[in-house]
Amino acid sequence: MNIKLILGTLCITALTVFGNVSKAVNVEEAQTKTLRMVTEATFPPYEYRENGRIIGIDPDVVREIARRNGYALVIEDMPFNSIIAAVQSGKADIAASGITITEDRKKIVNFSDPYITAGQSIIISKNSTIKSAADLKGKRIGVQSGTTGDIYVAENIGEPERFDNAALVCAAISSGRLDAGVVDTAPAKEFVKRSEDIKMLPEPLTSEEYAFAINKNRTDLLEMINTTLVEMKDEGLIKHIVAKHEKNVTKDTEEIKETGFWADFKDDFHTNFVDDDRYLYLLNGFVKTIEISAGAVVLGIMIGFLVAVIRSAADQTGKLKIANLICKFYLTVIRGTPVVVQLLIIYFVIFGSVDINKVVIAIIAFGLNSGAYVAEIIRSGIMSIDKGQLEAGRSLGLSYPKTMILIILPQAFKNVLPALGNEFIVLLKETSISGYIALEDLTKGGDIIRGQTYNAFVPLMAVAIIYLTVVIFLSKLLTLLEKRLKRNE
Amino acid sequence: MENNPVIFEVKNLVKKYAKVHAVNGASAAIKKGEAVFIVGPSGSGKSTFLRCLNKLEHPTSGEILFHGKKVSDNPRAENHFRENVGMVFQHFNLFPHLTIKENITLAPIQTKRLTKAEASAVADELLARIGLADKADAYPLQLSGGQKQRVAIIRALAMKPEVILFDEPTSALDPEMVGEVLSLMNDLAKEGMTMIVVTHEIGFACEVADRIIFMDNGKIIEEGSPVDVTKNSQNPRVRDFFQKILNV
Ligand SMILES: Nc1ncnc2c1ncn2[C@@H]1O[C@H](COP(=O)(O)OP(=O)(O)O)[C@@H](O)[C@H]1O
């Protein structure tokens, strides 16, 4: 076998696979016009989930706009601080997530006409001494990262603590980790209704206007949306949608509650997993996590072996100089940057304008990342094998690749199996950042439940227990494999 | 023997590492069926000389002819050439993840020198010959040093090479195991196998060698029959060396 040949085949396979995926998606688009909307669905009544579906004022308004103009609507859930970037990079057509118009945002995206006037309000704990905005100086203030609340507090009061969503801000106030939170007024009202521990100051901190963010190049969309918005406002439809969701969100808050630890636990369990089939977020998330991890492990091993063999061959034979240089560059870049950054770069920059299944993107990102660590582990395994093994193989007339594959690698693999197993366990846990690209993996599943139930403890514990179980299972499997391989000696 | 064809012809071989000239202008010819022993002080370049012969090391200058022809540096030609030149190492270098039988059959099968069935038959025959038939399915770790080295020798033999290079085959063995390895080598020499042996076993060399080559400082400074080299050399370095060894 020839190393260059393997490398070449791998590249071609990769190209054809990804080429086909993106082609398939494009064909679908050509048949029905789709409007791709992004939002962070933890912001009731503007966007939230019910029975797994993303609903709310923004989805309803945009769906109506899409319907009236002959588009099918696709909604994606991603962290608020990524949605503007998603529109800017062309990953999405429109961001509708209770976005306030600001000068900075205007520089990178176009805004539709405002469709709602809103503001930021201050949330505090029930027994807080804070009476007005003037008391906020020097306090621990929580905001949702990237929101206008964040910007306002940072500029006018002091550095805030930034959370992924408003639900987390409220949870942190309830548990005493924050003195106050600055959150959009409408969702703030909802959070206050749902929790006995927090209240809202009557005076809003700011007043501002919500609008949709649209890619700078899509002036056609901008015009279409503005025209339809005027129609809908004239018909009184927007007011109607707002009223409907404000009512919807409040309806199930009054419940008779038992008390006592066990009853509380049963109640929490029911709310977090059984109601609205919320366990499905964990189940589907778990499947995604396993898909991503398994795919990344396979890709990581392939890349790792290839890179390790090229590096070792270059060291031992003095050939493959250019391939070795490329490998070194790859190792330096991957090991020198955080995996979150790599994931975001691959999603937003490398595949920015290509429509590929996000699981595939995650597999590529985590596989590329893991490959670097696998490569160094396997290379250390190769170096741990006595030089005499290579010489014995070569002296018997075996070629370098054959000696590598039949003699060196099996021994190296056995030596580094514990380290490799460890790397895969790390990889499994690292996939928990997939939520950054709006993938609903296990961790994100827990986040979604928390966003709906305002309970931080139960979903987090459930997520932790699931990861732990998988890791324990994997460790056992590895021990068995090691024992099997050791039996030979 | 006199009229046998020359297998290896070495002309003015030089192998230089970063700082040292390991071999510094050595010339020799090895004929078919000869048992040539290379002796000399430690660090004199014996191993390097041997490893250049099967191209595990590439000479800095000089020429090595195999059957009168230079072996091309093309990897495929080198691999094919090595099939004909067996090597036995000081530390055996058996493959620990393979059984004894797999150790023996791996190379003949992979290089297509033998079919699977042929290789298996050859392995069985060779194992029976050294009395280790019952170890066919054992792993190297379960063998004693002497057994390992004898397996390493028949592993080289299974390729049916024209010549076998030995680099201090008994130096890593406990004294009580040296005998079994030397006796197998003696048998091979009697059968007419061409052998080039680096060793410190001077007694054995005198008994078996057709010719002894003495190396010092990367150069061949004496060459001839065992008696001529060990007893009658005019070279003081050589005389000194054997005097010290034989007086111990
Ligand atoms: N791979 C190498 N790199 C650098 N120096 C080496 C290498 N192999 C051998 N040498 C040096 O070359 C000289 C001859 O070594 P060697 O051929 O092993 O001698 P001998 O087998 O006679 O003891 C020694 O000085 C040794 O240190």
Ligand SMILES: [Mg+2]
């Ligand atoms: Mg030596």
